[in-house]
Amino acid sequence: MSAGKKVGVLISGRGSNLAALIAGADGYEIVLVISNVAGAGGLTRATEAGIATAVIPHNGKTREAFDAELDAALRAARVEIVCLAGFMRILSDGFARAWEGKLLNIHPSLLPDFKGTRVHERVLEAGVGYSGASVHFVVPELDAGPVIAQEKVPVHPGDTPESLAARVLEAEHRLYPAALRAVAAGDAKLENGLTVFTDR
Numbered sequence: 001m002s003a004g005k006k007v008g009v010l011i012s013g014r015g016s017n018l019a020a021l022i023a024g025a026d027g028y029e030i031v032l033v034i035s036n037v038a039g040a041g042g043l044t045r046a047t048e049a050g051i052a053t054a055v056i057p058h059n060g061k062t063r064e065a066f067d068a069e070l071d072a073a074l075r076a077a078r079v080e081i082v083c084l085a086g087f088m089r090i091l092s093d094g095f096a097r098a099w100e101g102k103l104l105n106i107h108p109s110l111l112p113d114f115k116g117t118r119v120h121e122r123v124l125e126a127g128v129g130y131s132g133a134s135v136h137f138v139v140p141e142l143d144a145g146p147v148i149a150q151e152k153v154p155v156h157p158g159d160t161p162e163s164l165a166a167r168v169l170e171a172e173h174r175l176y177p178a179a180l181r182a183v184a185a186g187d188a189k190l191e192n193g194l195t196v197f198t199d200r
């Protein structure tokens with residue numbers, strides 16, 4: 001583990017991807033975890049790892065006002081890269097633009113297939129043989145940003161949304177720290193709407 005780019009992670013829930021990002025920290029340092037949900041399991045994981053946490057509820061606020069609070073907290077902590085990890089709010093266009101190239105998300109499908117919610121249910125309904133996980137740069141359009149890394153995961157006969165989700169989640173935990181290390185090192189960058197990779 002080594003310090004490097006300062007990372008903020010936004011969560012809403014249990015935070016298993018947050019735990020993978022904490023465990024895989026090399027060339028980046030998670031300095032702040034923000035949850036819009038008080039009592040989210042990920043907050044405990046962060047505290048146990050000695051990482052500062054904040055709860056910023058979204059209730060009763062406009063999207064812009066909520067995002068302005070997120071932005072202020074991230075900038076006060078001198079965050080350079082923001083990772084969405086099970087963060088169940090749609091961010092405003094302004095926030096996405098302000099953090100362009102520095103804002104990452106993980107999605108439990110092989111994008112551009114199966115954007116949005118109820119992913120594993122829809123994968124099973126479609127009868128496809130493979131699913132997977134994708135890490136991408138966030139752009140204003142939901143789940144539409146340029147992909148940084150993907151891992152394919154087989155769909156097994158008899159899979160339920162839960163069994164498929166568990167298999168995809170294992171891939172997510174490998175993929176997200178590796179993708180964040182590449183962005184933190186400057187080896188993967190967003191340029192003119194595309195992800196550009198530098199070989200070292």
Ligand code: GRF
Nearest residue numbers: 014015016017086106107108
């Ligand atoms: C993950 O499957 C992620 O891809 C999706 O929400 C889930 C979050 O899980 N966006 P966790 O909170 O990281 O355990």
